[in-house]
Amino acid sequence: MKFRSKIPTFLIFLLIIFGAFVLFMLKISKRSLNEDFESLNADKIFKMTSVYVNEYGIPHIIAENEDDLFFVEGFYHARDRLWQMEYSRRSAKGILSEIFGKKYLLSDKFIRALDIFNKSKDFFQKSSPKTKAILKSYCEGINYYIENNKNSLAFEFGANGFIPDPWSPEDCIAIERLYAFELSNSFIYDIALADISFHLGRPIASKLIPEYFSNGPFVLEDSVDQVSKNQKAINQKISFNNFPNIDKDFFSEIYNKLSDFRTLSGLNGTSSGSNCWVIENISSKSKSSILANDVHLPVNLPSHWYQIHLSCPEINITGLTLPGIPLALVARNDNISFGIANIMADDADFFIEQIDSSDKNYYINDGKKEKFKYVLDTIKIKGSMPEFYYKKFAKRSVVISDAHIFNNPTESLEIDQSQQKNNLLKSYCITYSWTGSYFSDEILALYKLNRSRSFDDFQKAVSHWGSPALNFSYADTKGNIGIIASGYVPDRNKTNPNLPNQGWLSEFSWHGVKNIAQNKVLNPKKGFLIAANNRLTKKIEGSIPGYWEPSSRAERINEIIRTYSQYKEYQYSFKDAEIMQMDNISTFAKNIMRICLTIISKYYKHLDVNALTAFDMLNHWDCSISKNSAEALIYTVFLKNLINETFADELGEQFLREYSYLSGMMMNKMLEMLKKDSPFFENINTGLIENREAIVLKAFQMTILDLTESGKKDIRKIKYGEYHQITLDHLMASSRLLKPSVSFGPFPINGDNTTIFLSESHIYSPKKINIYSSMRFISDMNDSLVYFIIPGGVSGDPFSVNFSDQVQLWLNGGYIGMPHGRQIGDKFNLRTIFLPKKVN
DSSP states (O other): OHHHHHHHHHHHHHHHHHHHHHHHHHHHHHHTOOOSOEEEEETTOOSOEEEEEOTTOOEEEEOSSHHHHHHHHHHHHHHHHHHHHHHHHHHHHTOSHHHHOGGGHHHHHHHHHHTHHHHHHHHHHHSOHHHHHHHHHHHHHHHHHHHHOTTSOOHHHHHHTOOOOOOOHHHHHHHHHHHHHHTOOHHHHHHHHHHHHHHHOHHHHHHHSOOOOTTOOOSOTTOOOOOOOOOOSTTSOOOGGGOTTOOTTHHHHHHHHHHHHHHHTTOOOSOOEEEEEEEEEEOSSOEEEEEEEEEEEEOOBSOSOEEEEEEETTEEEEEEEOTTSOSOSEEEOSSEEEEEEEOOBOOEEEEEEEBOSSOTTEEEETTEEEEOEEEEEEEOOTTSOOEEEEEEEOSSSBOHHIIIIITSHHHHHOOOGGGOSSSHHHHEEEEEEEGGGSOOOHHHHHHHHHHOOSHHHHHHHHTTOOSSOEEEEEEETTSOEEEEEESEEEOOSSOOSSSOEETTSGGGSOOOEEEOTTEEEESOTTSEEEESSOOOOTTTGGGSOBOOOOTHHHHHHHHHHHHHHTOTTOOOOHHHHHHHHTOOBOHHHHHHHHHHHHHHHTTGGGOOHHHHHHHHHHHTOOOBOOTTOHHHHHHHHHHHHHHHHHHHHHHHHHHHHHHHHSHHHHHHHHHHHHHHOOGGGSOTTTOSOOOHHHHHHHHHHHHHHHHHTTTTSOGGGOOGGGTOEEEEOBTTTTSTTTHHHHOEEEEEOOOOTTSSSOEEEOTTOTTSEEEEEEEEEEEETTSSEEEEEOSSOSOOOTTSTTSSTTHHHHHTTOOEEEEOSSSOOTTOEEEEEEEEOOOO
């Protein structure tokens, strides 16, 4: 009886606790939301500046001068995305452990080895006066927001118990360099290839690098040949016998730790790139052009991108910015539109430095002893004592192997120090060269780009761009179209771009970097240009090694546009570009299945019922990678089995997974071998004579068994979307309590890494999408609107209506039309007025 009498009291207590929690969450959810209208006085504002927003919260900032424009842009970036900006800043500076704990120690050490923030301080001092003025005004806007909203910052700051420090121009430059690192595949590709080479030998590693088919398509078909030097990548003469004490697990550990770093930093996936095409639009009434751009980046919330309209007497642009960086990277102004695509240049190399055998504080450089420079560094760690360690500098860079795992090899590698007699830990270390370590003025490039009125202005603007190397696409109101490949690429001597080099010999060192901005094409006869992470040209590829993606996206864009061009009276419009950006037909799948179905057809009479059904389905399939398609799933699983059966015996599970991480390289190689046949089809473990036909048939039979669960499921009823889904996760989604409020999905989704609408998942983890179309942008220079969409919303606050109000539009091919004129659109309301601070 006594137990029962306590139940009501206990329930009342629970209700009180629950009610208090609900009230607390409501208070937290509203503390960072902004008022409908606000009038602010700021001593850094010179003239009244107004901000109007539409229903999606997208701001149109109207200022009377550039200083006020950039001040208010900084304020609005901070207002909507301060937590995202803070996370990016901390990532770039290597201070995530300070708020997240020891889990991020490796990440912090690695990014400090890249020396991004110290380089950023040096870069700011070397920057143009205009860059310094822009960053000064932009940071003043950010700091004004922080100073006046310390008690109403986004919930993430309260959850992690800190208020952000004031912003500096160096922070903005560091964030830009962090994005440059994010778009570089060399740091993971080179280590993976080195790991395979050290364990399995250079002959196998050499054969894993595909040729790029001579028929292209190529980005710069009309460019002038600026370089004639033909540098063979992995085949360059270099013998690992020069490293007698190497422990074969050396690069395995580096690869594993680098993979861990990329996971912690949200850099999973390897197809970070873009589609961008420009088309001349000629009719009897007008001559203009259209630009369409979508950028592929890691999945996250909030979106990488922030939509905005900036206008003052000197500037009027509508487009997409990156919070933490002023000005637009993809946009339209009164005269031109511009977009970007990753060149996929191999922009980093690793070097093995020989430590002096008599004194570990010295290393060998061209036969001479050079002393390492040691700099004491401290990493604050939440919940733990600070980490004190020395960063070791060689002439080329920080010793990056220390940052990975070697500062404490016993703890990090679980190696018994008594057994460390003759391995690389004592005799060698690793440094690197990266184009992002060289000064360039990207803010000046963006400023001039945003103000450009002609192709000549455009070319002068992008000549200031250094890292990452990008294809900049161009369209204007007069019907001109063009592409310029701009940015730094290594000026290699004998440097091997794919494998570690002998750092103690100067002949294997870089001569520095060179900008390739002279490589361009303007107004080609065909009337359109495409950049989709495919190779630049036949002529200059030899001196600009790259990790290009399969050319299927470029092929498909080319195919569709040529179909339109057959109808001379047809006027290509933004609607056509919208449909193309959602296209999910894979020419890569067409090429694979054309070869494989021909092989399988020879054994048609020997197939069982499920295999016959699958064969007939694939034989009539249009190669659309659709979420509702059974054929798309059959093909995807077949490709996985084909790759596994082809490479697993030579590489083993570990190195096959490393190789498959290089998805573009692996898929290009697979198609190349199916066309030419290859010794890789011979299974070295069976002792049987096997060829391409045997492996294709075996992979197909395995696929049928996998998908039908040995006949228990109807292969006609499976769907690609059951296995290929996207979840938009916030950085705080690791909290079970917060996850339902800050994450969305999973959503079945179309596409793969070979379709125009790109959604890449690892071949061994098809359900987890790592890279996707992070934005879509279309500018018809005859239209009064610019069309764009992002997966998420303008706001970074999960409790804001503008946090996720674009998700469904993005999923279903929708767009937001934004007026690009200087006048306020009908659907915009006044949100904020900034006034000069009154003097008493």
